[in-house]
Amino acid sequence: MPTITVTGRRVLLDGSDDPRPATLSIVDGKIAAVEHGWRMRPASHASTWIDAQDNIIIPGLVDAHVHLNEPGRTDWEGFWTGTRAAAAGGVTCVVDMPLNSIPPTCTVADLVLKRAAASGQCFTDVAFWGGVIPGNQDHLKPLVDAGVQGFKCFLIESGVEARSEFPCVSERDAKAAMEILQHSPTVLLFHAELEGALSDPEPAPPSTAYATFLHSRPEKLETDAISLITRLQRAYPSLRCHIVHLSAASALPLIRAAKSAGLKLTVETCFHYLCLAADEIPSGRPEFKCCPPIRENVNRELLWEALLDGSIDCVVSDHSPCITELKKIDEGDIMGAWGGISTLGLGLSLLWTEGSKRGVTLAHILEWTSKKTAEHAGLGELKGQLKVGFDGDFVIWDPSAEFKVTKGTLQFKNKLSPYEGLTLRGRVEQTFVRGSLVYDRHTGFESPPSGRLL
The missing domain is CATH 2.30.40.10 (Urease, subunit C, domain 1)
Structure with missing residues (x-):
């Protein structure tokens, strides 16, 4: 060349x-x-x-949290459309999540199918996370050897229609996975909402009110989950753990205490938690639904502060699309809609637009969306910086x-986004x-x- x-x-x-x-x-x-x-x-x-x-x-962005859903749910998204959307937004590498594709990436055989589906379709480079589910502990080290960047698990049901498809883990399951992975060059990612932590009664309808949904996923689900994760980490100090899509600012004291104690804990938040606020979401708009939910403006400002002081390490999209019918747009049914926000291609512009209001520099944004995300995904010597030896x-x-x-500017498959x-x-x-x-x-x-x- x-x-x-x-x-x-x-x-x-x-x-x-x-x-x-x-x-x-x-x-x-x-x-x-x-x-x-x-x-x-x-x-x-x-x-x-x-x-x-x-x-x-600028260096290309590394989006370390993307659901491309192929094979199995290619009508939701796919490698061809998803990586085009990423490239149009300055993303040069994405890391694909193990679930929402069928099968999810929980064995080496699943990874082989995923890679075969992706072959020849990608406009960006693509890496892969594996999954931890109950009973797949024997598959974890083979998946490390096969090249996954780390593993994702849920402490609450993931939301896919069949619970058996990617079930959540118990504390016992998580400990078993950590025991196996503790000396491997990998990371364990947690969807940090804890099943069973909700004790308040369900709110009354309407299901079209965003406040109804917000009440159903309180910050306590996140703080209880992060308390559990950091407690488990103390028994496995060599294993890095990572909190995906942090939403609740009330969990920040737990995170800061864990980091101060020397635990190998890293944390991401998402474009939507930094650029949207529950106070401003109208009723009957399911395109704003995601889990954990978008919270109030005061919470959003605390997340920005935590990014600037290093308590939160990086920012990702958590691009989690579905077919339009599952979003229940016509009914405006927020409670019944699929929970996921489509953002691929917009993140850099979103952070620049919002961050400029807060004195955030372009260097800050690239640190959070390129360098730190590359390091998180085990690509820190290959991606995320303009320096000799890097891609x-x-x-x-x-x-x-x-x-x-x-809709005309959106490159992903199902052109539905709260940013329209x-x-x-x-x-x-x-x-x-x-x-x-x-x-x-x-x-x-x-x-x-x-x-x-x-």
Whole structure:
């Protein structure tokens, strides 16, 4: 492959607080050199030359929490549509969750099926999480050896129609998995809502009121779950545990105490918890439903503070789509609707739009959505930074451009999102994976897709 030279007057390099002039050389898909200063193209040069002009060059995002649902529920989402949506939003690598596909990724045979379904369809690189469910402990080490990045489990029922498909684990199940995984190079991810923690009676209808749903998933479910997780961690201190999609700010003291005690605990939150607030959600709008729920504005501001002080490590999409019928849009039935928010392709613009109101810098956002997510997924020496030896994944980004979210701008399969109608700031102009252009705002997607399975 020829050398690719990428130059710009504003490049966000590793360790930089602000973009600065720089030039990158990419050879065989890897960053071979990083030089300070913008360079004018020589009159005769054999390499491919990319000049970002007035735009910013940033590392590609790593979205470490995505449900692509293939095989089995490809009418919900798939590798072709999901990775196109990711690439259009500056994401160059996604990590696929083990559930909502059929079968879920709970054995090596399941992983083989998942990889076969993904082969030849991916516009970004794709890695895979495995699943922990009751009774699959003997499959965990073989899955580590087969290349999963870690494991996801639920402490409450996952919401899929058949409970037997991806059942939640008990404390005993979790301990058994931790016993097996404690000395492996892996991580155990918890959906941290604890089954049985809800003691208040169910609220009265209507099922169309967001307040009804919010009351049904109180913060206590999260705090009880995180108390259990950190207690279990003390018995298995070598195993890193990770809280997915933290919603409840009331759990932050538990998290800070665990980290201060030296536990290997990491935490993510999601774009929707940082950019939406329960106070502003109208009745009869199931597209806002997710589990755990979006909480009040005061809770949202505490999550932003926790990101800035390092209590929360990273931000992901938890892109969890379904077919439109399951969202019960016509009925406005929030309680009966599928719980999941579709965000792929919007996260960078969402955080830039909301974060700018709070003094958050682009460097902050890329730390949370690229570097830290790559490290969390075991890809920290390959993805997430513009530095020598890393994959040449980068994005040309216009921070001042504005666009309105419409169905036409959404690239994922079922074009239903709570962000429709919003005007966002910051737009991806081009996305490159290992030095190859995969998305251009004007010309669309390159074909055939060149993403790799990691």
